[in-house]
Structure formats: C-alpha cells, structure tokens
Amino acid sequence: MTALTQSHSPTRGRIAAFLARAFSRPSFVVGVVILGLSLSLALFPQVFAPYDPLAFDLQAIQQRPSLAHPFGTDNFGRDVLSRVIWAYRVDMQMAFFATIFALLIGITVGAFVGYYGGIADVIFGRCVDAIITFPFLVLVIAIVAVLGPGLVNMYVAITAVNWVYYARLTRAEIMAQKANDYAAAGLVLGYSDRRIIFRHLLPNAISPILVYWMTDMALAILLGSSLGYLGLGAQPPAAEWGVLIAEGRNFLMTAWWMSLMPGIAIVLTGLGFSLVGDALADLLRPKGR
Amino acid sequence: MPSLSYLVARLLQIIPTFLLVMIFIFLLVRLLPGDPAIAMAEAKATDAQLEQIRHNLGLDQPLPVQFLVFVKNTLTGELGRSIMLKAPVTEIILARLPTTIFLALYSVVLAIFLAGPLAFLAASRVNTPVDVAIRGVFQLGLSMPVFYIGLLLLTVLAAQLRWFPVGGYGKTFLANLYHLILPALSVALYTSAIILRNLRASLIEVLDADYVQFARAKGLSPRIIMTRHVLRNALVSTVTLLGLSIGNLMSGTLVTETVFAIPGVGRLMLEAIFARDYPLIQGLTLTFAVLVSVVFLLTDVVQSWLDPRLRQS
Numbered sequence: 001m002t003a004l005t006q007s008h009s010p011t012r013g014r015i016a017a018f019l020a021r022a023f024s025r026p027s028f029v030v031g032v033v034i035l036g037l038s039l040s041l042a043l044f045p046q047v048f049a050p051y052d053p054l055a056f057d058l059q060a061i062q063q064r065p066s067l068a069h070p071f072g073t074d075n076f077g078r079d080v081l082s083r084v085i086w087a088y089r090v091d092m093q094m095a096f097f098a099t100i101f102a103l104l105i106g107i108t109v110g111a112f113v114g115y116y117g118g119i120a121d122v123i124f125g126r127c128v129d130a131i132i133t134f135p136f137l138v139l140v141i142a143i144v145a146v147l148g149p150g151l152v153n154m155y156v157a158i159t160a161v162n163w164v165y166y167a168r169l170t171r172a173e174i175m176a177q178k179a180n181d182y183a184a185a186g187l188v189l190g191y192s193d194r195r196i197i198f199r200h201l202l203p204n205a206i207s208p209i210l211v212y213w214m215t216d217m218a219l220a221i222l223l224g225s226s227l228g229y230l231g232l233g234a235q236p237p238a239a240e241w242g243v244l245i246a247e248g249r250n251f252l253m254t255a256w257w258m259s260l261m262p263g264i265a266i267v268l269t270g271l272g273f274s275l276v277g278d279a280l281a282d283l284l285r286p287k288g289r
Numbered sequence: 290m291p292s293l294s295y296l297v298a299r300l301l302q303i304i305p306t307f308l309l310v311m312i313f314i315f316l317l318v319r320l321l322p323g324d325p326a327i328a329m330a331e332a333k334a335t336d337a338q339l340e341q342i343r344h345n346l347g348l349d350q351p352l353p354v355q356f357l358v359f360v361k362n363t364l365t366g367e368l369g370r371s372i373m374l375k376a377p378v379t380e381i382i383l384a385r386l387p388t389t390i391f392l393a394l395y396s397v398v399l400a401i402f403l404a405g406p407l408a409f410l411a412a413s414r415v416n417t418p419v420d421v422a423i424r425g426v427f428q429l430g431l432s433m434p435v436f437y438i439g440l441l442l443l444t445v446l447a448a449q450l451r452w453f454p455v456g457g458y459g460k461t462f463l464a465n466l467y468h469l470i471l472p473a474l475s476v477a478l479y480t481s482a483i484i485l486r487n488l489r490a491s492l493i494e495v496l497d498a499d500y501v502q503f504a505r506a507k508g509l510s511p512r513i514i515m516t517r518h519v520l521r522n523a524l525v526s527t528v529t530l531l532g533l534s535i536g537n538l539m540s541g542t543l544v545t546e547t548v549f550a551i552p553g554v555g556r557l558m559l560e561a562i563f564a565r566d567y568p569l570i571q572g573l574t575l576t577f578a579v580l581v582s583v584v585f586l587l588t589d590v591v592q593s594w595l596d597p598r599l600r601q602s
Binding site: 129249 | 305432443539558561562574582
C-alpha cells in the first residue's frame with residue numbers, strides 16, 4: 001500500500017506541473033474553453049437551444065438574424081441557432097467515433113509491426129504506400145459509395161482508411177523506444193512481449209499519438225461535415241453542420257445566414273481541437289530534438 | 290540532374306504499390322455487401338437479365354480470373370462502360386480530366402503566391418504582432434472545410450459584390466482563369482494554410498543556420514544569401530510538402546467542383562456514386578490513384594534535383 005502511494009505521488013506531481021505549464025499558455029486555455037463549451041452544447045442541447053430545432057414556424061420563414069433569432073430562420077421557419085446547437089451532438093460524436101476505432105486499431109497494428117519487424121513490417125509498409133496513394137476523401141467516399149450513405153457507414157469508411165496513419169505513427173514511435181536500454185532490460189528480465197509492448201514501450205510512445213488524435217478530431221469534423229454537405233454522411237432531417245450548410249445552399253442570395261452561420265460552429269470547434277493539440281505537441285516535444 | 294539509375298529505381302518502386310492499389314479497387318466493388326448487378330439493373334429486371342449483366346461484367350467467373358481480366362483491361366486502358374452516361378469510362382474520364390488538372394495547378398500556384406511572401410514576412414519578424422496575425426489568420430483557414438470557404442467566397446464575391454462568376458467553365462485559357470478563380474482560391478486558401486505553417490518553420494530554421502550566418506559574416510549581399518541559400522533550402526521543404534498534400538488538393542478540388550458546379554472528375558465521382566455507376570467509380574478511383582502516384586514520383590525527382598544529399602540513399 002505504501003509502495004503504491006509512493007509510486008503515485010511523483011506521477012501526480014508531474015501531471016500537476018504539466019497542467020500548470022499548459023494552462024499558462026493562452027492558446028491552450030482558449031482551446032480548452034472552446035472544447036468545454038462544445039462538449040456542454042453536445043451533451044445538453046435542450047438547455048442551450050432557445051427553440052425546438054425541428055418546429056416549423058410558417059410565420060417566420062427566412063428571417064434575417066435578429067435578437068429573437070440570432071442566426072436567423074430557415075426556409076421552414078426553424079431557428080438556425082437551435083439547429084446549430086443540436087448539431088453539436090452529431091458533430092462532436094463524429095469527432096469521436098470517426099477517430100477512436102482508427103486509434104485503437106492503428107496502435108495495435110503499429111505496435112505489433114514496430115516491435116516484431118520482419119515480413120509483417122514489409123507488408124505493412126506496402127499497404128501504407130498503397131493507401132496513401134489515394135486522396136483521403138476519394139477513398140472514403142468510394143467506400144461510402146459501396147456501403148451506402150449514412151453516419152455509421154461513414155465511420156466505417158473513415159476508420160478503414162484512417163487507422164493507417166495511426167499505425168504508421170505508432171510503428172515509428174515503438175521502433176524508436178525499442179532501441180532504448182529499458183526495453184532490452186525487459187527482455188533480459190524475461191518479460192513477455194505483450195508486457196514489454198503494452199506496459200513499457202507504449203506508455204512512452206503514446207504522447208505524440210494522442211496529440212495527433214487531437215488534431216485528427218478536428219480533421220474528422222471537417223471531413224464529416226464535408227461528407228454531410230455532399231450528401232454522403234449524416235442524412236437530413238438530422239441536424240449536422242454540413243447538412244445544414246447544404247440545406248441553405250440554394251438560398252445563398254436570399255438567406256445567406258442559413259449556410260454561413262453553421263460554418264461558424266465548424267470553424268470554432270476545429271480551432272478548439274487544433275489549439276489544444278498544438279499546445280500539447282509543443283509541451284510534450286522532447287527538448288533538443 | 291538525378292541519375293538515370295535513380296529514376297529507374299524509383300519507377301520500379303511504383304509497381305508493388307500499384308498492384309496493391311489494383312487489388313484494393315478490385316475488391317472494393319466485388320467483396321463488399323451488395324450485388325453490383327442488382328444495383329445496376331432496372332428495378333423490375335428478371336433473373337435472366339441479372340444473369341446477363343453478371344455475365345457481361347464477368348462476375349460469373351472465379352475471383353482470380355476476374356482479377357487478371359481486370360488487370361489486363363486496366364493496363365490497356367479498357368475500363369468498361371459507364372452505366373449512367375452510356376459511354377466508355379476511359380473516354381469520359383479523359384474528357385473531364387483537363388478541367389480538374391487545370392483547377393489543381395491553378396490552386397497550387399495561387400497557394401504558393403499566397404503562402405510564400407507571407408511566410409517570409411512572418412519568419413523575418415518572429416513573434417511580432419505581424420507574425421502572430423499571419424499565423425492566426427491561417428490557423429483559422431486550417432479549421433475551415435474547403436466547401437465552406439467556397440460558399441463564403443461565392444456568397445460575398447460572386448453573389449453580393451458580383452465581382453466574379455458564380456460558376457461554370459470558360460472556353461479559352463484566360464476565360465478559364467477568370468471563371469475558375471473562386472474555386473481555385475477556395476482550395477488555395479486551405480492549401481496555403483498548410484504550406485505557410487511549414488514554410489515559416491523551415492525559413493526560421495534556415496535563417497538561423499550556421500551556413501547562413503557564415504555567409505553573412507563573409508559579407509555576401511543579403512540578396513545572394515536569400516536566393517542561393519535560404520530560398521533553395523526552403524524550396525526543398527515546400528516541394529515535399531506540396532507533393533505530399535496532393536491528396537488534400539485532389540480532395541479539395543472534388544469538393545469545390547461540387548460547390549461551383551465545375552464539370553471535372555471530382556464532381557463526376559459524386560454523380561457516379563449517387564447513380565451507383567460502379568465501372569465509373571472504379572475508373573475514377575484508379576485515376577485519382579494514378580494522379581497521386583505520378584505527383585509523388587515528380588516530387589521525389591524534383592527533390593533529388595534540389596537536394597543532392599537525397600540522391601545517395
């Protein structure tokens with residue numbers, strides 16, 4: 001018990017020191033505030049949305065932004081702000097589900113080929129070459145084309161391509177860590193490969209991967225809303241930013257707010273993820289590299 | 290110039306990659322759930338008609354045979370017939386490809402002209418308000434999806450101010466430049482955000498490097514230092530980056546072509562998807578893969594020309 005508390009307190013101290021350094025950076029603080037707000041909007045849209053996002057109001061069709069409707073109303077008189085807020089739920093989910101499985105699969109495969117090398121590594125290298133030969137979006141929409149449009153199929157398609165990027169990163173990190181003495185020490189002590197990989201190498205290799213995950217969530221929102229806009233992601237009547245922007249596309253001349261307002265949410269959320277990601281990358285970068 | 294053996298070795302590298310690309314495209318249409326024949330046939334097609342479609346597509350053959358046929362056809366440029374447009378896929382793609390390539394090149398040129406000078410400005414005034422402002426604006430650009438940038442430009446510059454056409458495609462080179470400026474700009478803004486970030490970092494590094502300080506100490510004029518040392522080195526990283534972001538660029542043109550209704554291969558891909566036109570989807574996916582690997586190849590060649598160190602490996 002004493003051993004446990006002893007081994008915990010330095011870690012906790014380091015984390016506290018790390019957080020203190022992180023929060024002394026304005027960009028990190030801004031990013032965290034944006035992400036915190038986005039998460040609250042995604043979890044409790046009903047608290048924040050002033051109107052029912054689906055309620056038609058035929059008395060108030062395509063009204064300009066005003067105090068009553070800060071983002072205006074759409075062609076059915078629905079409040080655009082409320083729809084944008086409800087869309088946080090879908091888009092924040094997108095950021096998570098489009099990346100988490102790629103992260104898990106990528107780490108597993110990357111750790112495996114990075115640790116064992118050999119023929120598996122050669123095959124992996126070729127597969128990576130082949131997959132990055134396709135433009136990301138083209139490959140994803142080709143897979144969506146075969147599976148059919150929709151959110152779940154979009155997650156499958158993005159994961160099918162995206163895991164490669166995590167695997168490539170993990171492989172490089174694991175190979176770098178493997179060269180260290182402590183990995184050899186693990187071997188000498190007779191630890192199993194699994195123990196060395198997951199208890200020793202991976203914890204040391206994980207921080208760049210998690211930083212990449214942050215920026216990747218921003219990319220996932222850009223990608224997911226693009227697919228939504230193209231009609232291949234979330235399907236109307238679901239409120240999703242890309243879908244909302246597409247709905248306003250035909251009214252750019254008469255009701256520009258329908259398309260332009262939802263974009264603010266995309267930009268803000270993307271900015272939140274990249275600010276946090278960049279700050280973490282800066283802080284975690286080993287000195288003198 | 291890079292040596293011939295380097296070029297040959299680099300070309301040979303493409304072969305295994307391309308084999309995998311072909312396997313992937315082949316499996317994409319065949320192994321995933323859903324029968325292409327049913328998707329292609331009319332709603333009230335009889336079993337005999339379905340059988341006929343399967344036979345025409347060679348779907349009644351064993352998979353390895355189908356694959357060999359697919360490889361042979363691909364190598365001879367025979368990509369089948371489009372269901373939607375009722376014409377050979379190769380012909381359709383070749384007719385639409387120049388528009389997309391024009392748009393992509395246009396975007397790259399715009400992106401370089403946008404990012405280059407601003408990166409220099411930011412790098413020579415690190416951490417001043419100018420630098421912070423430039424980085425801030427481009428950080429914002431990185432958080433914007435291309436279709437949104439396009440719609441913003443379309444609304445403000447085309448619909449409200451009427452400075453530029455809302456869409457379409459010109460007949461002559463100059464008309465093209467004019468018609469495609471907004472779509473090219475939307476892709477360029479996003480691409481330049483990526484370039485600027487890296488170019489700024491590499492410029493700061495080069496400006497601080499020993500050989501540049503030595504050149505200064507030697508009393509070389511700033512202009513010679515700039516052109517001979519700084520620019521050349523900064524160019525290497527920019528070329529690499531541009532080459533690597535060709536995928537992004539292609540994805541971007543696909544989206545802008547849709548936003549601005551430009552008849553290129555990107556919009557064709559979406560039309561093909563909604564029409565479930567499998568031969569066309571397959572042909573287009575292949576086209577994109579070929580485009581990207583050609584650009585990767587060119588990048589390597591230009592890189593080894595600019596940086597002789599890379600030739601040895």
